[in-house]
Amino acid sequence: MENDIRKSSSLARRKLNDEVLSSFLIGNTRARPLVMSDWLPLKKTIVPLLWMAVGDIRNVLKTVAQVIPATTSHFFVLRLNDFSVNVIVRNMVMLLLATSDQEEAAVRVWCDAFLSETTSQAVRRALRLILHDNLPTWIQFADIHSKKLVHKKCTEWLRDWPDIDTARTRRKIAMDMAFFPDDQISKEETRWRETGIATSHNNNPLDRVRANPTMFASDGRFLETNGPYRAFDCEKNFFFAWQPLFASLRNSLNHILIKLSILDCVQPDTFLEKEMYLAIDASNVADYCGLMNVLLIASPLLNRRYRNAFIHTEHALSLASTLCHVLTLEFPFDYSGFFRVVRSCLRIEPKRVFEAPTEDVASNTMIERVVRIEWGGTTNLYRLSRSEFQLMCAQLLERQMPLPLNIDMLSDPRRAIELSFAWPKSTVATVVELILLATKSFGQPATFGCLDAIFAEPQLLRTRLVRNATLALTIEAAARKGGLALALPKIRFKRQLPVVRWFTCYLPSKEKSTLRAGLFEPSLAVALISNAKVLSLFLHHQGLNTAFTEIVSRAKATQIQLLDRLRYDPRSGRLDIALPINGEMGPLFNSTSLSDAFEFFVLLDVLTYTVLFEPLTVTSLYNSFEQ
Numbered sequence: 001m002e003n004d005i006r007k008s009s010s011l012a013r014r015k016l017n018d019e020v021l022s023s024f025l026i027g028n029t030r031a032r033p034l035v036m037s038d039w040l041p042l043k044k045t046i047v048p049l050l051w052m053a054v055g056d057i058r059n060v061l062k063t064v065a066q067v068i069p070a071t072t073s074h075f076f077v078l079r080l081n082d083f084s085v086n087v088i089v090r091n092m093v094m095l096l097l098a099t100s101d102q103e104e105a106a107v108r109v110w111c112d113a114f115l116s117e118t119t120s121q122a123v124r125r126a127l128r129l130i131l132h133d134n135l136p137t138w139i140q141f142a143d144i145h146s147k148k149l150v151h152k153k154c155t156e157w158l159r160d161w162p163d164i165d166t167a168r169t170r171r172k173i174a175m176d177m178a179f180f181p182d183d184q185i186s187k188e189e190t191r192w193r194e195t196g197i198a199t200s201h202n203n204n205p206l207d208r209v210r211a212n213p214t215m216f217a218s219d220g221r222f223l224e225t226n227g228p229y230r231a232f233d234c235e236k237n238f239f240f241a242w243q244p245l246f247a248s249l250r251n252s253l254n255h256i257l258i259k260l261s262i263l264d265c266v267q268p269d270t271f272l273e274k275e276m277y278l279a280i281d282a283s284n285v286a287d288y289c290g291l292m293n294v295l296l297i298a299s300p301l302l303n304r305r306y307r308n309a310f311i312h313t314e315h316a317l318s319l320a321s322t323l324c325h326v327l328t329l330e331f332p333f334d335y336s337g338f339f340r341v342v343r344s345c346l347r348i349e350p351k352r353v354f355e356a357p358t359e360d361v362a363s364n365t366m367i368e369r370v371v372r373i374e375w376g377g378t379t380n381l382y383r384l385s386r387s388e389f390q391l392m393c394a395q396l397l398e399r400q401m402p403l404p405l406n407i408d409m410l411s412d413p414r415r416a417i418e419l420s421f422a423w424p425k426s427t428v429a430t431v432v433e434l435i436l437l438a439t440k441s442f443g444q445p446a447t448f449g450c451l452d453a454i455f456a457e458p459q460l461l462r463t464r465l466v467r468n469a470t471l472a473l474t475i476e477a478a479a480r481k482g483g484l485a486l487a488l489p490k491i492r493f494k495r496q497l498p499v500v501r502w503f504t505c506y507l508p509s510k511e512k513s514t515l516r517a518g519l520f521e522p523s524l525a526v527a528l529i530s531n532a533k534v535l536s537l538f539l540h541h542q543g544l545n546t547a548f549t550e551i552v553s554r555a556k557a558t559q560i561q562l563l564d565r566l567r568y569d570p571r572s573g574r575l576d577i578a579l580p581i582n583g584e585m586g587p588l589f590n591s592t593s594l595s596d597a598f599e600f601f602v603l604l605d606v607l608t609y610t611v612l613f614e615p616l617t618v619t620s621l622y623n624s625f626e627q
Contacts, residue, residue, distance in 0.1 A: 009565050009578065010267045011296065011429050012289035013400070013606075016522040016570055024055045025087060025215060025224040026111065029316065029368055030233055031058035031245075033066040034281045039308055041278075044073040050277040050301065052265040052294070053285045054080040056110060057091045058231060058245070060258075065248035068255055076252075079142060079277070081261045081270075085149045086223060088262050089130070089157075090214040092150070095139065096126040098246040099253070104199075107242050111228040113171055113196030113215050114164070114208035123213070127154045138253050142261035149262050157213040162220070167211035171196055171222040178225035189229040198228050199238060219571070266293045268433055276303035280311045284370075287317035290425030291330045292338075292396070295375065296433050299346040302377065310351060310374040317519075318420055319369070321356040326371050329420055333395045341392050342375075343382040344446070345438035351376035389438075389446035390453045396431045397454070397466045397473070400424065401525070401562060404549065404609045410520065424523045424606050427564040428472040436483045451477055451487040468552060471528070471561040475500050475578050479565075498580035506573045507603065507613050522605035522612060526563040526577060528598040534559050535600045535615060548609045558597060568603065575603070595619045 034049060041047070047067075051060060060078060067076070082088050090109065097106035105122040108115055115123065129135065131154040141147040162170075175193055185193075192198045197208060215224050232241040263270045265282075266289045280301060286294045291313060298311045320326045327335035343349050354372040384392070402424045409416040439447045455470065477484060478500040488497075529535045534555070541548040552560055565578040580594065600615045 009429060009567075010264050010289075011293040011427060011433055012266045013424050013427050013564060014524050014567060016524060016568060016605075016612075024053075024084070025090060026226060026228050026231060027055045027058060028226045028230045029284075029314070029370055031062045031231060033063040034059060034312060035063060035067060035279050037067050037069075039279075040067060040074060041306060046075050046077060048077040048079065048275050048277045048303075050079045050081070050271070050280045052081055052280060052282045052298065054082050054091070054281075055087060055283060056231075057094060059281065061245035061249055064252050064256065065245055068248060068252040074255070076256045077259065077275070078256055079259045079261070079271075079275075081142075081263055081265055083262070083264055085153045085262050086214055086217070088146070088260050089127075089150055089153050092130055092139065092260065093123055093126045093214065095249070095258070096129060096136075097122060098242075099136070099250055103243065103246050104239060106246070107238050108199050109212060109214060110242075111192075111198040111238055112208070113212050113222070113224070114167070115210045115212050116207045117209055120161075120210035124158065127158055130154050131158070136253070138256055139258050139260070142259040143263075146260060146262040150260075156218060162211035162213055162216050164209060164211050166220065167216060167222070168196075170216065170220050174222035174225055186229065189227055192227045192229065266290075266297055268297070268429075270297065271301055277301050278303050278306050278309045282311060282313045284314040284316050286313050286315060286330075286425075288423075288425065290430065291315075291326070292426060292434070293430055295342060295346055295348065296430065296437060299342075299348050299375075300437065302348070304347075304377045307377070310376040311348065313373050313375065315371040315373070316369065317423075318417055320371055320420070321369070323350055323353045323355070323371065323373060326373070329422055331395070331399065332422055333399070334392075337388075337392050337395070340382050340384060340388070341434070343378055343380065344384045344389075345434060347377060347381065348375045349378040349380065350374070384446040386446045386448060386450070386453075390450050393431050393435065393450055393454060394466050396426065396434070397428065397469050400426045400428060400430065400469070400564065401552075401606055404543075405520070405607050410608070416519065423519075428469055428476050429565065431473070432476040432480055432484075435487050436480060439483065439486045448486050449489055451484060452489065467557040468555060468560050468562050470557055472563045472565065474498065475563070475565060475580065478580070479578065500578055500580055502576050503579050505575050505577075507568070507575050507616075508573055520607060523607050524564070524566060524568060525604045525606050526566055527602050527604050528561040528563065528594070528618065529600040529602065529615070530559045530597065531599050538602075539611060539615075542610050543608060552609075561598065562604075 034051070049063065054060065057080070060080060063078075064076070067074075080088070080091065093109055094106040097103070097109065102122050105119045108119050109123060131151055141150070188198070215222060217223055228238060232238070265285060280298045282294045282298060294313060295311065302311060303309050315326045318326075318329055320329060324335060327338045331338040339349070350373050352374040356369045356371045399422075402422050405416060405421060409419060409421055435447050435450060451473070454466070454473065474497065477488065478497040481488065481497055527538070529538055537551055538548075538560070541551055552562070563577065563579075567576040568574070595618045598618050601618050602615045603612045604610070605612055
C-alpha cells in the first residue's frame with residue numbers, strides 16, 4: 001500500500017465499495033460536445049481538453065465531430081480519465097474497432113451484454129493489440145500506473161472470459177436489484193432489460209454465445225443496469241447514431257492525441273503534469289463527490305491565459321433546476337458564501353448556466369432534468385475577511401457529517417431526491433485542501449491563522465460536529481503541514497502536530513446481501529468513543545433517528561471523534577486508516593495517547609448512522625495494526 005499519507009486519499013467521502021463511481025459504462029444523459037467550433041482560439045495552437053470522468057466516449061467524439069471539420073490549424077490533446085479500468089479499456093477497444101472498419105462490433109461492445117462469436121473474436125484481437133503495445137500513435141497512456149492497470153485487465157479478460165451461463169445469471173441478479181425511476185419505458189428498453197441486447201434488429205439474438213467481458217467486474221458482477229436508451233436524442237438505431245461519430249474520428253486522426261488515465265479525479269495531485277487545459281469536463285462527478293471537491297481539483301488546471309477557458313459541471317441527482325438551488329444543496333448554511341469562497345480563493349465564477357426544465361416540461365418530453373454550469377476565471381475578486389473565511393471553513397467542517405436519511409427516504413430512492421437530501425460528499429480533507437489552495441496558489445491573506453483559530457476559538461469549536469472532527473483536522477494538518485505555514489503560524493503549535501501515516505487492520509468480511517447498494521451504498525466514517533457508557537448510548541440510538549445526531553452534536557471532543565481518511569475493502573475486510581504514529585494526538589488533547597483517550601472504535605455509515613461491525617477496542621486495534 002502507498003505510504004505517502006498525502007497522495008493516498010481522496011477529498012470525497014469514500015463509499016463502502018465505490019461501485020457507483022466504477023459502473024458508469026454507458027452514460028445516462030444525452031451525448032453533447034464539450035466545446036463548439038466558435039469557441040476555439042483564433043490563432044493556431046495546441047488545444048488540450050480534459051474529461052475528469054469520461055465514462056463512454058460519446059461526448060469526446062461529439063466534440064471531435066464539432067471542432068475538427070471547422071479547423072485544420074489546431075491540434076487537440078484529449079485527456080480521458082476515469083476511475084474505472086473497465087471504462088478505459090472499453091473505450092480503447094471501441095476506438096480500435098471503429099478505426100479498423102469494425103464499427104458494428106464497436107457499437108455492440110458499447111451496448112450489448114452478450115456478443116456473437118465474430119464480435120468476441122474482434123474484441124480479443126483488440127485486447128491483444130493493447131496488451132502488446134501495438135497501439136496507433138494517436139493513443140497514449142498518460143502514466144505508467146494506468147498502463148499497468150489496463151494490461152492487467154486485458155490479461156484477465158483474455159484468460160478468464162466470462163462463462164455465458166454464469167454471465168446471464170449474474171446479469172439477472174444485477175437487473176433484479178437495480179432501481180429504475182421511470183415507470184414508462186419503450187418496448188426496446190424493456191427488451192434490453194430482459195435480454196441485454198440492443199442491436200439485434202437484423203440478426204438473431206440466439207447467436208449471442210459469448211458474454212461481453214467489458215460489462216462485468218473481476219468478481220463477476222454485472223456493472224451496467226441503466227442501458228443505452230438515454231444516450232442519444234430520440235435515437236434507437238445505435239448503428240446510425242454512432243456512424244457519424246466514428247466517421248469524424250477517422251477523418252481527424254492527424255489532428256488529435258488521446259491520452260488515457262485511470263485515476264481518482266478528486267484526489268489531490270492526481271493530474272501532476274504541467275499541462276493546463278482550455279476546457280475541463282467534470283460530468284456529474286459533483287453529484288457523488290461534491291462540487292467544492294471538483295472545483296478544488298479542476299481550478300488549478302485551468303489555463304487562465306485563454307479568457308474563454310472553463311470547467312463544465314453537471315448536476316442531475318436532485319430536483320434542482322437553478323444555480324442557486326444547486327448551491328443550496330452543496331452549501332446549505334450559506335450558499336452565497338460558496339460564491340464568495342470560489343471567487344476569492346479559486347478565482348472562478350459561473351459564466352454560463354443551463355438550467356433544468358420545469359418538472360411539467362420534463363415530464364411531457366424527453367428533455368433532461370440536468371443543470372449544467374460553466375465556471376470560468378474571474379477578475380471580479382471578492383476579498384474574504386479573516387473571520388469570514390474561518391466561518392466558511394467551520395461550516396464546511398459541519399457539512400461533512402449530514403443529517404441521516406429517514407425511513408421515508410430509504411423506502412424509495414426517489415424520495416431522497418425529491419426531498420433534496422444533502423448527500424455526504426466532502427471530508428475534513430476538503431477544508432484543508434481549500435486552505436492550501438488559497439494560501440499556496442493565490443496567497444490569500446484571509447487564511448492567515450485560520451487553523452489556529454478553528455483549533456483554539458471556543459465559538460468555532462461549539463459549532464455542531466466541528467469539535468468532533470478536531471482529531472481528523474489534526475491528522476489532515478499533520479499530513480499536509482508543508483503547505484500550511486500561514487494557516488498554522490504558531491511555531492509552538494506546529495511542532496506539536498503528530499506524525500501521521502497509513503495503518504492497516506482486518507475486520508470481518510461483510511455479507512453483501514445485508515448492505516444497500518447504489519445511492520444508498522454506505523458512506524464511511526470511523527467513530528472513536530471514549531468509554532463503555534458513551535458507546536452504549538451510541539449503539540442504542542444508532543439508525544434512522546435524529547436522536548443519534550443530537551448525541552454526537554452534544555458530545556465533547558474527548559467523548560467522540562469522527563475520522564474520514566480511510567479505505568475499506570469489503571471483500572478482504574481490509575481497513576486502511578490514517579492515524580498518528582504511537583497514538584499521539586497533538587496539542588488539542590494535551591498530546592494524550594489515542595488509546596488512553598478512547599476505548600472503542602467503530603466503522604460507521606453516515607447515511608443512516610448505523611454501525612457496520614461490532615465495536616473493537618482501540619488498544620487491541622492498535623496492537624493489530626500492520627505498519
